[in-house]
Amino acid sequence: MKVTFEINGAEKSVDVEARTLVVDLIRTKLGMTGTHIGCDTSNCGACTVLLDGRPVKSCTLLAPMLEGRKVTTVEGLAQGGKLDAIQEGFHAEHGLQCGFCTPGMMLVGKALIEANPHPTEDEIRWGISGNICRCTGYMNIVKAIQHAAAANAAENVAGVA
């Protein structure tokens, strides 16, 4: 069947089997391999993408569910060669090691600070608790999200002035 949707700002129309998981559609059909598969059971969050701005686990969505919707993957974070604040935060705070959970973590973090620009540490920890990281112990991921929130806040102040 044919499914039409927007991904990272570009419209796509693809022919897929109805049972195709969104993560497989993105990785295999579209060749965008930044979205990862870690568990198949919606527990680990390595496959997280944003669907109309909200984080979803793409291993648990079927391709037809994308019809008419907007998807953002890690490949869509940097704009015009400039890293998103969340990417800057992960680099500056050593929020990644093996990098496998990183795309999902960054997307969850980005959605979190867009909904709540000044989250507490507990709010961040709760917000990312659907995503597993085996390497970092989360402390630097929390700092990375705080770093991005602070950068966004500074930019907003600058924008107002």
Place this chain on the structure above:
Amino acid sequence: MAVDTTEAAAAARQAMGGIGVSLARKEDARFLHGQGHYVDDVVLPGMLHMVIVRSPHAHARIKGIDSSAAMAVPGVIAVVTGELLAQHKLAWMPTLSGDTQAVLATDKVRFQGQEVACVIAETKYIAEDAAALVSVDYEPLQAVTTPQQAIAPGAPVIRDEKEGQTDNKIYHWEAGDKEATDAAFARATKVVSLETFYPRCHPSPLETCGCVADLDPVTGNATIYMTSQAPHAHRTLFAIVAGLPEEKIRIISPDLGGGFGNKVPIYPGYVVATAASLLIGRPVKWIEDRTDNLISTGFARDYYMDGSVAIDENGKFIGLRVNLLSDNGAFFADAQPSKFKAGLFHIVTGSYDIPAAHIVANGAYTNKAPGGVAYRCSFRVTEASYFIERLVESAAVELGQDPVTTRLNNFIQPEAFPYTSASGFEYDSGDYPAAMKVALDMLGYDELRKEQAEKRARGELMGIGVASFTEVVGAGKGKDYDIAGLRMFDSAELRIHPTGKGILKLGVKSQGQGHETTFAQIVAEELGIPASDIEVREGDTDNTPFGLGTYASRSTPVGGAATAIVARKLRDKGKLIAAHLFEADVADIEFDHGKYNVKGSPDNVKTIQDIAFAAYTNLPDGLEAGLEGVTYYDPPNMTFPFGTYLVVVDIDKGTGQVKVRRMVAVDDCGVRINPMIVEGQIHGGLTEGFGIAFMELITFDDEGNCIGSNFMDYLIPTAWETPRFELGQTVTPSPHHPIGAKGVGESATVGSPAAYVNAVIDALSHLGITNIDMPITSDKVWAALRSKGVTE
């Protein structure tokens, strides 16, 4: 040699990104853009997909396999069975512990999840569909699910295909001195004992295992993209197992999504995918799903340990006895140096000066998955550290002492290094009381003990756990330590190009540890070339020197040493070139952080970049061109990182819930190359240690069904449960390592479980509760409290 600590040297290091600088990681960019390149990201023209059909039974005879329905599915290319592999002498393969393991079962299945057949199809979806249609006729047999059952008389023999194997015993191994230990126990005034079980857990890196095997039937070239922590060793084993010519095999281990020991062994999937690619003539991809990973690949621990410490009238430990029964699963496939059947478990005397020790270890086959790996640890050091730190806790309780006092009374003293332990290790360096003091001060130990006393008087449960671990990491030396006969050296090849920028190629392989940054920093320190100008390459056997790989915290101790030494070789060659340029005697040439000068003329310098250019353009007569070298480093000894971890817990009497309030970790890993990366490693290890202590468990029911086969049952800590960590340090350089570094990747997983558990026991020991086996879940604590009559 220790690192130069003058102010000028520090400024130079900062500019260079040398040792001690928290340089942001060079490798981050690709991961931040989603451009990391993992095995599952490899797509080749004509690539097929393989799915493994696994046994639902723990123990059963195979009466027949019918793959006709699977073969009838459009898009299915082949169904591979053990029978087919047997025709190519590939139905069995050797293990890293000198046993054999079925690649695909022919006679019996011996654990639930064992590989029985492989379906190869045009897409993964088709392969999955067809795998469900492979019909296997099983005759179930009685399952053996514990090593105690396995060694009991009359137990069904699991490995009945092995000639001469009439029971389920695998090995018997002893270390230390029985006679001296018996004598110590005879004169002890107190003997304290502990029986404990370190249950089966699993490294479960977020990226599962897999490969893409691409064998060209025309050229005979075999390129295997593989989740490998040890690509060179794996190439050699592939050559031996599959009979492929080694020079035609190229193993590429691209970005790895974590490893933690899980990617050290060779698994049947790799072998079948390679054989299938050879037979079919197309590339074959095999990627595990999470259940495949948890139920069939390298597990960890599963050690039953009991033992005693003999104590004299002064409270000194004078002897240690430990008995160990290991559950190794259906095939003895532990990844460990070949001479050691229980890894380096004999480090069990830990941080303590115990003059006599005797360790007896026995292993048993069970109907469980094989492949005991060191989950973020150096060959069973975790089990040893856990046992001694738990036993010392018990000793403190029985002596009526503060557990800190018991430790301080029995530590190996700083002046005693190098120290030879009763089981034969030569500890390189240490200052255990210093690390303890830093930890106690950071925690505010005395205040917390007062708070605990007040709370206890009110009937509230609070505990403070102490663990002062010592690890042994960084194997070899090669004479004593080998993997499947390959000596455990490691290698570095460094080439500085005419423009003064270089490529460093290593035999080790990062799985997230940040080698591309850390190892460039070693070169920066040694040669004065900025770390940003050094590109680090790993993981491709065609393009890196032979090495044994990354596990057992050996990258920095061995590969890091090789890097420093090869850089020094180039530095020395640079002196010859500098002498030529200065028209001076080489003996008069001095080098300091990237600058050469003639003695007495410090202002007239040639930079390392000048020298590199001259190495290709203006050489003295008789000197080979180029600025390039390779070093194979065989360490003279292992390194012995240590530290003290302190944990504070509060326990809810009504529910048994344990809350970790504080976690202070003081590590001494010798010289820290990139402190930011070191601390990241410690955070990760403390979290995995927390998971092991409180959450992670692979267990089995009586029929051998695996419980813990997905992330709904095998619980991994998320940000919500994970404690906040407070890190501290002391620095005691390794005297035999070129830059004094000891390795740090595993310290926190080794040291922390005992600290967490000791905290729980510290909260409960006054009630008569002396042990709770991990994972410490609320229901276990609740039951222990109720058994002592404690209610809300």
